[in-house]
Amino acid sequence: MRHELRMIGALTRRGLNEILRVPGGALPGILAPTIFMLGMAAVFGRAATLDGYDGVSFLAFILPVGMLQGAGFTGAATGVNLARDIERGWFDRMLLAPAPRPVLLAGIVASASFRALLPAGFLLIVALALGVSWPGLIELGLAAVLVMGLAAAMACYATLVALRFRTQQAAPLMQMGSFIAVLFTTAYAPRELLSGWLGTIADLNPVTLVLEGARQGFVGDVTWAVTWPALVSITCLVVVFGGLAVRGMRRQGF
Amino acid sequence: MRAATVALARRALRNSFRKPQFLAPLVVFPTLFLAINVGGLGATRSLEGFPQVDGFLDYQLASAMLQSLLLGGVSAGIAVALDIEGGFFDRLVASPTPRAAIVLGRVLAAAVIAVIQLVYFLILGLAFGVSIKGGFAGVLCIFVVGIVAGTGFGALGVLIALRARNASTVQGIFPLVFVVLFISSAFFPLELLSSPADVIARYNPLSWIADGLREPIAFSGDLRPVLVGLLAAAAVSAASIGFAMLALRGRLRDA
Numbered sequence: 378m379r380h381e382l383r384m385i386g387a388l389t390r391r392g393l394n395e396i397l398r399v400p401g402g403a404l405p406g407i408l409a410p411t412i413f414m415l416g417m418a419a420v421f422g423r424a425a426t427l428d429g430y431d432g433v434s435f436l437a438f439i440l441p442v443g444m445l446q447g448a449g450f451t452g453a454a455t456g457v458n459l460a461r462d463i464e465r466g467w468f469d470r471m472l473l474a475p476a477p478r479p480v481l482l483a484g485i486v487a488s489a490s491f492r493a494l495l496p497a498g499f500l501l502i503v504a505l506a507l508g509v510s511w512p513g514l515i516e517l518g519l520a521a522v523l524v525m526g527l528a529a530a531m532a533c534y535a536t537l538v539a540l541r542f543r544t545q546q547a548a549p550l551m552q553m554g555s556f557i558a559v560l561f562t563t564a565y566a567p568r569e570l571l572s573g574w575l576g577t578i579a580d581l582n583p584v585t586l587v588l589e590g591a592r593q594g595f596v597g598d599v600t601w602a603v604t605w606p607a608l609v610s611i612t613c614l615v616v617v618f619g620g621l622a623v624r625g626m627r628r629q630g631f
Numbered sequence: 632m633r634a635a636t637v638a639l640a641r642r643a644l645r646n647s648f649r650k651p652q653f654l655a656p657l658v659v660f661p662t663l664f665l666a667i668n669v670g671g672l673g674a675t676r677s678l679e680g681f682p683q684v685d686g687f688l689d690y691q692l693a694s695a696m697l698q699s700l701l702l703g704g705v706s707a708g709i710a711v712a713l714d715i716e717g718g719f720f721d722r723l724v725a726s727p728t729p730r731a732a733i734v735l736g737r738v739l740a741a742a743v744i745a746v747i748q749l750v751y752f753l754i755l756g757l758a759f760g761v762s763i764k765g766g767f768a769g770v771l772c773i774f775v776v777g778i779v780a781g782t783g784f785g786a787l788g789v790l791i792a793l794r795a796r797n798a799s800t801v802q803g804i805f806p807l808v809f810v811v812l813f814i815s816s817a818f819f820p821l822e823l824l825s826s827p828a829d830v831i832a833r834y835n836p837l838s839w840i841a842d843g844l845r846e847p848i849a850f851s852g853d854l855r856p857v858l859v860g861l862l863a864a865a866a867v868s869a870a871s872i873g874f875a876m877l878a879l880r881g882r883l884r885d886a
Contacts, residue, residue, distance in 0.1 A: 565672050
């Protein structure tokens with residue numbers, strides 16, 4: 378077990394090293410959600426004057442969306458990096474290592490979880506600088522857990538896609554998955570303001586619960602009634618996509 | 632020169648259709664954004680200052696078209712950068728092909744792709760209940776403004792590729808497309824934008840082009856916004872093609 382944990386740690390460090398060694402590679406994952414958050418707030422800021430937003434600023438409302446988007450992009454980037462490793466043959470060499478397939482996956486996914494804190498932290502600093510109120514440590518901790526969880530789930534999904542197509546050209550498919558998962562929710566407006574079809578999709582989309590859980594600290598108080606569905610939802614997402622990714626990894630090399 | 636331009640445009644189009652993974656995002660991403668904007672922010676029509684329109688989709692369709700045309704420009708730039716990286720560009724320069732045709736061929740292809748993008752969004756809009764207020768003449772106006780704008784964005788992509796010389800740098804401008812688009816009145820009326828976005832949007836040519844595309848769709852068909860939009864699109868095209876020619880000349884001088 379200790380050996381396996383060391384292996385996961387090494388693979389996680391490899392993923393995190395990329396941030397220091399190729400900082401340009403991490404930049405789009407930070408810039409894209411930041412531009413999105415600021416752009417949306419500048420364009421649709423007046424929407425927050427509608428009934429339903431409860432007087433919360435649009436920037437505070439959309440900040441958790443940006444954080445989850447950053448997590449989604451990070452998860453997708455993990456899949457693209459894996460596809461690159463497959464193309465260059467590094468993944469084949471990794472498969473020869475005396476490590477179970479789930480351990481290899483855990484290392485890849487753990488690095489995505491930690492990397493997702495970078496865009497989330499940057500977005501938080503920008504939002505605080507622009508007047509969003511400090512949510513509190515427990516609220517931030519909850520948001521961080523949900524961001525890391527979504528990054529893990531999206532990394533598992535992107536791994537599945539990378540293992541299936543084995544090329545970086547599948548990147549749009551990985552990005553689109555996280556894009557749809559995060560935005561077809563109550564991302565832009567409270568549930569009661571969504572149009573019928575989007576409201577139905579948001580009700581069925583488990584990421585809506587994750588978003589509401591991450592958002593609650595920025596727009597009001599944290600309540601257990603919103604927190605537990607968010608935690609259950611993110612756990613289910615990680616278990617389902619993780620299970621599928623493990624199955625995909627076990628099929629490699631045979 | 633005309634034959635070379637057409638031949639290079641046909642090559643560019645054939646390559647685009649052979650790699651649908653590059654072509655699909657031009658319509659898929661704007662379609663998703665359009666769906667989310669309409670479904671999520673439709674209630675903003677009740678805000679004071681929002682113009683009278685039949686539906687939020689009527690208002691947002693022009694922004695999706697503009698977004699798609701801008702992505703078309705990025706795609707054209709990536710294609711040129713890949714030609715440079717792959718060595719095709721050098722072989723082209725060594726052949727007796729007129730220099731201008733290298734730029735114009737790619738720009739012509741961008742114009743053809745712009746037609747496809749506009750047709751797609753018009754069909755999408757009509758399928759979901761948009762009625763083009765300007766009628767047949769309005770549809771023609773949309774095509775004229777959209778094709779000229781798409782040509783200009785394509786030339787802009789070529790210009791950036793000739794300067795950057797690699798695909799990853801051109802790809803890096805993708806987020807900038809959204810910055811420029813967000814600080815325009817493409818998505819929301821100018822009067823309802825937050826400061827300082829409203830001040831910048833007032834002088835952003837994309838605002839004028841968006842208004843030129845939107846007027847025949849959502850409003851009665853005042854010709855003034857269409858002409859202003861066309862003028863802005865023509866200015867972007869003329870400047871982009873001119874600078875792309877200069878960039879090509881500079882690149883050949885360096886070689």
